[in-house]
Every structure is written in C-alpha cells, then in structure tokens.
Amino acid sequence: MxxxxxxxxxxxxxxxxxxxxxxxxxxxxxxxxxxxxxxxxxxxxxxxxxxxxxxxxxxxxxxxxxxxxxxxxxxxxxxxxxxxxxxxxxxxxxxxxxxxxxxxxxxxxxxxxxxxxxxxxxxxxxxxxxxxxxxxxxxxxxxxxxxxxxxxxxxxxxxxxxxxxxxxGGLMDSRIGQILDYLSEQFREQHTIASLAGRVALSPSRFAHLFKQETGDSVIETLLKMRLNYAARLLERTALSIARVAEDVGFADSFYFTKQFSALYGKSPTAYRKSIDYGSAVQDGSGDEPV
Incomplete structure (x- = not known):
C-alpha cells in the first residue's frame, strides 16, 4: 500500500x-x-x-x-x-x-x-x-x-x-493579464499596489483582491517570485557575485535577498549555485517516488 x-x-x-x-x-x-x-x-x-x-x-x-x-x-x-x-x-x-x-x-x-x-x-x-x-x-x-x-x-x-x-471560455481578467505583462518586464523596479491599480483604473483594494483571485498569489508574492526566478537563472548561468545578482533583480539589501531566496529554494544562493548539476538535482527520475 x-x-x-x-x-x-x-x-x-x-x-x-x-x-x-x-x-x-x-x-x-x-x-x-x-x-x-x-x-x-x-x-x-x-x-x-x-x-x-x-x-x-x-x-x-x-x-x-x-x-x-x-x-x-x-x-x-x-x-x-x-x-x-x-x-x-x-x-x-x-x-x-x-x-x-x-x-x-x-x-x-x-x-x-x-x-x-x-x-x-x-x-x-x-x-x-x-x-x-x-x-x-x-x-x-x-x-x-x-x-x-x-x-x-x-x-x-x-x-x-x-x-x-x-x-x-476560461480567460484571465484582461486587467490582471496587463499587469502581469508589465511586471514581467519591470520586475526590477519598485511598485506599489496603488500605482499598479491606477494603471488599470481600479481601486487598490479591488485590484489586490482581483489579482489574488486570478493568480493565486498576492502582488508582492508574484513580484518576489519573478525576481527570485530570474536570480536563479543568473546564479546558474553567470559568475556574478551574490550582491550583484541581488541588485540586478531589484533587491536593495543582499541579506534580505538571501533570506527570501533560501525560503523559496530551500538553500542559500551560494549553495544553490554550487549544487547546479542537472544530472543529480532530481532525486529519482524513474517515477518510483510518490508524486
């Protein structure tokens, strides 16, 4: 069993x-x-x-x-x-x-x-x-x-x-899709709920509720994941310092960046970079482990 x-x-x-x-x-x-x-x-x-x-x-x-x-x-x-x-x-x-x-x-x-x-x-x-x-x-x-x-x-x-x-007939609300496209291009910049809501003519409270409803994450969580996802790619593909990676993806504080990266990926940026080995990163590709 x-x-x-x-x-x-x-x-x-x-x-x-x-x-x-x-x-x-x-x-x-x-x-x-x-x-x-x-x-x-x-x-x-x-x-x-x-x-x-x-x-x-x-x-x-x-x-x-x-x-x-x-x-x-x-x-x-x-x-x-x-x-x-x-x-x-x-x-x-x-x-x-x-x-x-x-x-x-x-x-x-x-x-x-x-x-x-x-x-x-x-x-x-x-x-x-x-x-x-x-x-x-x-x-x-x-x-x-x-x-x-x-x-x-x-x-x-x-x-x-x-x-x-x-x-x-399943379509994301076009206003949220517009904001996602904007954030994917401007994820390094600092944003507020009010400024993003203003781009699609919604009140901040209505925008925040609709964004969560449509994406499953809050605006802050979505923006954080976008930044960390891009940071992971920089760690995989470049020799940039951790501080430079943090700066390049929009973090003013490299210690805060390390804390957030570790929370999402389960290891620090330095450990993540050292662990990049696509042959061994998946524990068991045979499909025998429980999904």
Whole structure:
C-alpha cells in the first residue's frame, strides 16, 4: 500500500527554476498521498485511464480519464486511487514561467483544486504525448535535456490555455493579464499596489483582491517570485557575485535577498549555485517516488 502522509513532494527535492520533477504512474487501490500543508511548487496532473479521487478530507473530486487537475503552492490536498480502479496519470511539479500564469486559469474550481475536463480525444492524445516528453526529458538530464523538458511542459500549458479559451471560455481578467505583462518586464523596479491599480483604473483594494483571485498569489508574492526566478537563472548561468545578482533583480539589501531566496529554494544562493548539476538535482527520475 502506497500511503504517504508526510508531504513527500515538499522534502523530496530542492526547488530549482529549471528543474521539473515529473512522472507517469499506474497505481492500484491503496495508493494515497496526503499533504495538509500543500507544496512549495505547482502540481499539474492529467488522468488518461482508470480513476482517482482528489480533494481534502471529505471535500472530493472524482477524477476520471480526460481530467486535468492543477494544485497551486500552499493549497492543501490529498488524492488516492478509487475503489476497484487502476489509476493511470502523468504529473509534473514545477515553478511556472511568468508568461504561463494566465494560461493556467481553469474555469472550474472545486475546493482548493482547479479542474479541467477535456472531452476531445485528439486533444487528449496530443496532451498525453507532450506530457510524456516532459517525463522523458526530465529524467536525470543535463542542461539541454532539462530545457527540452521545459519546452515540452510549455507545450502542455499552451495546449491547456488554448483549450480553455476555445471550449471553456476560461480567460484571465484582461486587467490582471496587463499587469502581469508589465511586471514581467519591470520586475526590477519598485511598485506599489496603488500605482499598479491606477494603471488599470481600479481601486487598490479591488485590484489586490482581483489579482489574488486570478493568480493565486498576492502582488508582492508574484513580484518576489519573478525576481527570485530570474536570480536563479543568473546564479546558474553567470559568475556574478551574490550582491550583484541581488541588485540586478531589484533587491536593495543582499541579506534580505538571501533570506527570501533560501525560503523559496530551500538553500542559500551560494549553495544553490554550487549544487547546479542537472544530472543529480532530481532525486529519482524513474517515477518510483510518490508524486
């Protein structure tokens, strides 16, 4: 019986802006994952056979073939194979690129889950093909192989974004999309809720509420993650000092930068840079570890 009650995803690997943890499972009755505190990253799953159950305690969604489930950071959840079934699904833990967030706007929310059911068989087949490339290329890969995994995951997310817009009418509020585009270009600058709200003609309180509703994070959290995501890339690809990296992504205080980076990635910027080894960063790419 694969029953994991200690939040395996939270401690099984270190967050990395370019590392995707993915797998494909066929799990019989008895498989169960429970995460009352959620995870630090995003989790995306696609069921292509059998059936499972998502939710938390008694608030559950019965998951069948064609269902895509998205779980955002910090959202408590558990899931298990349904009685009499063998659950077949693919999954990926990841940190989204800023441009992906507006594509991950599923129209249906059930409890703390975002659920999308894909009816068309041709879309299911293409989605599964792309998802399997994510799994294949995320396994013990070097830098280039991880980039292939990232490209495949972007294809998955683009397919989902196109599907919701064509068939579900799921669109992010255009005002929030506008602000996300602006922040992705101006993340180094200092911003206030009032100034951002003014750009889209909303009151600060209405803007803050709508932003959280549409993205799952506050403005401060989103901007912080954008800066830290770019900082991780600088640490991976340059020899800039920690202080210079902090300055380049918009932190006036390198000690505060180190504290925030460590909180997100589980290690200091210096340790993160030293640990960059795409062949060993994923603890177990075989898919045998619980998702």
């Amino acid at each position: 694969a029953d994991n009650l200690v939040d395996p995803a939270a401690g099984s690997y270190s967050l990395n802006s370019r590392i995707i943890l993915a797998g494909e499972f066929e799990q019989p009755v008895g498989y169960r994952i429970r995460r009352p505190q959620g995870t630090r990253d995003w989790l995306l799953t696609f069921t292509y056979g059998g059936a499972g159950s998502f939710g938390f305690d008694d608030d559950r969604h019965q998951c069948a073939a064609g269902d895509v489930v998205l779980i955002r950071p910090g959202d408590r959840h558990d899931y298990e194979t349904r009685e009499g079934e063998v659950w077949k699904f693919v999954w990926a833990h990841f940190l989204p690129e800023p441009g992906w967030i507006d594509l991950l706007q599923f129209p249906n929310k059930k409890g703390e889950l975002f659920v999308l059911h894909i009816e068309q068989s041709n879309v299911r087949e293409r989605l599964l093909t792309a998802f399997r490339r994510v799994v294949r290329d995320s396994v013990n890969g070097d830098v280039l192989q991880q980039r292939l995994a990232n490209n495949a995951l972007e294809e998955v997310i683009l397919l989902l974004g196109r599907y919701t817009r064509q068939f579900e």
